[in-house]
Amino acid sequence: MPHRSRVSGWEDPALCAEAVPRHSGLGFLREMLAGRLPAPPVAATLGLTLEEAEYGRAVFVLVPGEEHYNPIGSVHGGVYATLLDSAAGCAVQSVLPQGVGYTSIDLTVKFLRPITVDTGKVRAIGTVLNSGRRTALAQAELRDSDDRLLAHATSSCMLFPIPAR
Template sequence: MKKIPTLEFIKNMIAGKLPKDVTTNMRYPTAISKTLKMKIVNVEKGIATIEIDADSEVHGNQQGTIHGGLLCELADAAIGTAHSTIINDDETFTSLELKINFFRPVWKDTLKAFATPIQSGKTITVYNCEIKNTQQKVVALATSTVMTLRGDKAVGR
């Protein structure tokens, strides 16, 4: 198997042009993305957009709207994908913090999470992630602090 950079791997995956004999240091698509049927629709260096067809019949809470945990996972997936495009092959990362504000309920809609860095340092990067509905209204806004791991800290993750 030929190993290629994560950004190149994801771009090829989105375009449907991913050769069978290539891999990357990250696991894409992720297991949770496959389970929840989320898909990466755009990626650039440090930036990612992830989409989900959210339906309260599948992703609902006790009030009958989309569960906030699904919105957290959508934001976390977008932020993690964005960060995976800026680290080196021998590095990995972990979330230190995730905060989310919910602005409007959703019952059934295609939601997109747009993750972009606010501050990018050598070890710590802070991301902003807007989750919008098909009317381009913000459903939720998340911020997350991500730490890049190197050397022994990156082994086995």
């Protein structure tokens, strides 16, 4: 059997964790987009990239590869879920004031179409549906380059204060 391998590297995730309380949610995401803060290790592991961030919206992209495959020869559902969770979560983060953080409470995913290496680049577009004092609701759509819907998710997030470090 032919062997394939991949090498990835990442920066210290503590750099981002320490920066969170110093920025609004959107400011934090913009620092990552500008390269002044490193991407999280999961981004290097999966090869996903934050492409856009604006108030109430975040977009991640991924070019699917064999390393994302499940045993039946298509992208594993966990990769879909990670993209959708990242987009929905960062959309929520984009509306948070300085000193407030979030964590996902739940994620409901609907898989609509298979993804393979032939699919090409996919985009996960997250948008905030509602943001309150303690919780936020977001959705995310996973789309291919022809704008076909591949999967959809909704996510509830808990909001909480983050003390300055």
